[in-house]
Amino acid sequence: MSIPLLPPGDADLRLIVFDWDGTLMDSPRRIVHCLQRAAVATGAPERDEASLRNIIGLGVQAAVQELYPGADEAFVHQFTAAYRACYLEAEDAPETPLFAGVPELLNWLDAREVLLGVATSKSRRGLDQALEATGLAGYFVATATGDEHPSKPNPAMLRCVMERAGVKPGRTRMVGDSVYDLEMARHAGVPAVGITHGVHPPQRLQGAKPLALLPNLAALLEAFRQAERTT
Known part of the structure; x- marks a missing residue:
């Protein structure tokens, strides 16, 4: 079954905003x-x-x-x-690898000139440290952090990313693993996709009425590929 990831009509998908912890990084x-x-x-x-x-x-x-x-x-x-x-x-704290499929997903979207952003509850220092450690900083045109904006589900940080990217809500998608991500997107008028490999179970995410719930980033990439084939 096709997932309605793309905007209706002739509008292009211009921006995808990711949560970080539990979505892109297994932290x-x-x-x-x-x-x-x-x-x-x-x-x-x-x-x-x-x-x-x-x-x-x-x-x-x-x-x-x-x-x-x-x-x-x-x-x-x-x-x-x-x-x-x-x-x-802390040197004895658990490691924080990227989830499988992150480079493939970001490369695929970047090749199609879809703008990428991050809206995370991490601090600016924490996000910058993670972006440097993973080498992903160059993918993102705009990022917003929890010490710069009110906490999710307040939509302020998502709106900031859209404003900096110059993209309207209807041509934006939010991807996150927590109900706070999905509720933030709903408050900002942005359709969202829930990823279930993070912190909140599918039943709870479903209550925020996302476009879709997917098990991992590989499934998200396949959904985008399918949506592209059907346009």
Whole structure:
């Protein structure tokens, strides 16, 4: 069955915006590890892994407030600093490889002159570090991070990427693995595709009404190829 990835009529697909953690990079284990470390460092009650995975996709401060309702500003700041120090610097934290199929997907889209962007809850320092480590920086015309904009599902960072790329919502697609990604896209008027190899299960992603749910990036590439063949 064909997935309606392309805009209707004669409009071309001009921009695809990706989430980073759990979508392009297999980093949820490292995120969970560092959230656990931050809880120990701040003396906060530990949360189980399911609770920690549930908040991946939110900005760090919004995630802390979700994990510890009623926490004061000083605690949120302390926890956030401890988490970021672990994620960026800890040598014993889990590795963060790219998911299979990332280069093939980005190369295929780039060859068709589709603009690419990133809207992530990572910090600017964290995203820049990841882009440098993976060598992917040159693919993306615009990126927006969680320390520059309100937390997902607020649409601000997605709108920023579209504005910088000069592309309207109808000719944009969002790709993400969390319900926060898909809700952000809905609030911005952007059709979205959910990838289920990340943090949120298909049942939860389906509630945000994406164009499609796909198991991985190879399946997304095949869906784009099929859409191209049928136009």
